[in-house]
Amino acid sequence: xxxxxxxxxxxxxxxxxxxxxxxxxxxxxxxxxxxxxxxxxxxxxxxxxxxxxxxxxxxxxxxxxxxxxxxxxxxxxxxxxxxxxxxxxxxxxxxxxxxxxxxxxxxxxxxxxxxxxxxxxxxxxxxxxxxxxxxxxxxxxxxxxxxxxxxxxxxxxxxxxxxxxxxxxxxxxxxxxxxxxxxxxxxxxxxxxxxxxxxxxxxxxxxxxxxxxxxxxxxxxxxxxxxxxxxxxxxxxxxxxxxxxxxxxxxxxxxxxxxxxxxxxxxxxxxxxxxxxxxxxxxxxxxxxxxxxxxxxxxxxxxxxxxxxxxxxxxxxxxxxxxxxxxxxxxxxxxxxxxxxxxxxxxxxxxxxxxxxxxxxxxxxxxxxxxxxxxxxxxxxxxxxxxxxxxxxxxxxxxxxxxxx
Amino acid sequence: xxxxxxxxxxxxxxxxxxxxxxxxxxxxxxxxxxxxxxxxxxxxxxxxxxxxxxxxxxxxxxxxxxxxxxxxxxxxxxxxxxxxxxxxxxxxxxxxxxxxxxxxxxxxxxxxxxxxxxxxxxxxxxxxxxxxxxxx
Numbered sequence: 001x002x003x004x005x006x007x008x009x010x011x012x013x014x015x016x017x018x019x020x021x022x023x024x025x026x027x028x029x030x031x032x033x034x035x036x037x038x039x040x041x042x043x044x045x046x047x048x049x050x051x052x053x054x055x056x057x058x059x060x061x062x063x064x065x066x067x068x069x070x071x072x073x074x075x076x077x078x079x080x081x082x083x084x085x086x087x088x089x090x091x092x093x094x095x096x097x098x099x100x101x102x103x104x105x106x107x108x109x110x111x112x113x114x115x116x117x118x119x120x121x122x123x124x125x126x127x128x129x130x131x132x133x134x135x136x137x138x139x140x141x142x143x144x145x146x147x148x149x150x151x152x153x154x155x156x157x158x159x160x161x162x163x164x165x166x167x168x169x170x171x172x173x174x175x176x177x178x179x180x181x182x183x184x185x186x187x188x189x190x191x192x193x194x195x196x197x198x199x200x201x202x203x204x205x206x207x208x209x210x211x212x213x214x215x216x217x218x219x220x221x222x223x224x225x226x227x228x229x230x231x232x233x234x235x236x237x238x239x240x241x242x243x244x245x246x247x248x249x250x251x252x253x254x255x256x257x258x259x260x261x262x263x264x265x266x267x268x269x270x271x272x273x274x275x276x277x278x279x280x281x282x283x284x285x286x287x288x289x290x291x292x293x294x295x296x297x298x299x300x301x302x303x304x305x306x307x308x309x310x311x312x313x314x315x316x317x318x319x320x321x322x323x324x325x326x327x328x329x330x331x332x333x334x335x336x337x338x339x340x341x342x343x344x345x346x347x348x349x350x351x352x353x354x355x356x357x358x359x360x361x362x363x364x365x366x367x368x369x370x371x372x373x374x375x376x377x378x379x380x381x382x383x384x385x386x387x388x389x390x391x392x393x394x395x396x397x398x399x400x401x402x403x404x405x
Numbered sequence: 406x407x408x409x410x411x412x413x414x415x416x417x418x419x420x421x422x423x424x425x426x427x428x429x430x431x432x433x434x435x436x437x438x439x440x441x442x443x444x445x446x447x448x449x450x451x452x453x454x455x456x457x458x459x460x461x462x463x464x465x466x467x468x469x470x471x472x473x474x475x476x477x478x479x480x481x482x483x484x485x486x487x488x489x490x491x492x493x494x495x496x497x498x499x500x501x502x503x504x505x506x507x508x509x510x511x512x513x514x515x516x517x518x519x520x521x522x523x524x525x526x527x528x529x530x531x532x533x534x535x536x537x538x539x540x541x
Contacts, residue, residue, distance in 0.1 A: 142411075142479035156445045157502040158411035159528065159535055162490045163479055170473035171492050178515035223474040223487065223510070268443065268451035271500040275471055275492060
């Protein structure tokens, strides 16, 4: 039996910086799969976590140039259920000596894999993630969040008819509009920018042009948020192959080093922290940890990939991490600074809003392509450092990446 | 006529909150150690972890901090759409998710003063009184 570890993110430390690198990446066909899921042609079969993960794994393995025998670690992240890591190893035909079970959304699983490598538990980890959100008809509001383990803000307010992830972002957006005098068209600029980015990504789910007029005419989901303010719901998988840094040289692609990470969670007063602070205390604290660990600072970041569950929450992260002043994020977007060629290109593949809802894994896949300098029509010239930011309703988990030699 | 509402969360500390509402009182848990209030109900203080909690009466006064209206029906027809919700900053500090009473989306203004009211509701567990907020 291979040894396995439980989930739990390792604290940021200089010793763990740049000890592991992403050497392989694979994603499923988001665009084609979404079209098939909508059209349901004869013989269409709903995807399963196994089928999605296998497809991403085969692509990542081929991309890395490694052999199956080289995979001595397996990390699994099935958001809505899936096989055990042991079962998945059999399914993939690999024989890992180390298993990491119970992963989830980015960022946690990646630092855990890096720490396992640094501790010598394995040298080359295949990290598979899959979410069949659409296939299982996942709802993101109503009575979805009953049960233990969910943050209270997701389930407590049913008697007042307040639920859903969108409701959190809607409260932030009403507050932000009043606080900074922003308009719906200002926020629409974020959706429009990410759609433009997605149009340079042939695997993006949504590639049709989107104008401000389209945005303003779209229906509200939770007013003041429109349809295009909220992330997609689609099926897919991502596989990252992460290898000990000194074994990651002279491979087919430039290694993408995991340089730093951080973690901060709000304790009490969560709604105030979310709506009026917009997670700034957590974003700052976790960001500081990641920068210290990586030996980098904010101006070193040339590319930002933020968890865009909604347009406004992406702005929260840009402001909270300090790339722009509080209240200045929408102007930053409107003036083109989030575009490729701008001051800080953001979610260059189209993010979860227009490319694919892969719980942050798609953002790290994009960082891998950008830092390899293989992002094709959307390549940021000469990019050396990228930042991924996960921000949920009460916590922040950033990761810094650097292009390796 | 009692309004039908989606089910409340139940449990000892939750039931205690609703029992106060049934008496027409808005009470939140105060901590004997750090003196801060926790909301929603907790088993231990959300700020310091203190276990000695007591139900403190609130003035019922507050200000609207934020608001949103559900255009998507997450409750399968239980509530009419659009459905207005507000976030109220209670005078004592905590933010309280609720509904506007006697006003709706076009009248909502940031920082507008509001005061608590209790309306008759029912869910699967039976009748209860729900704290909502009217213009002060």
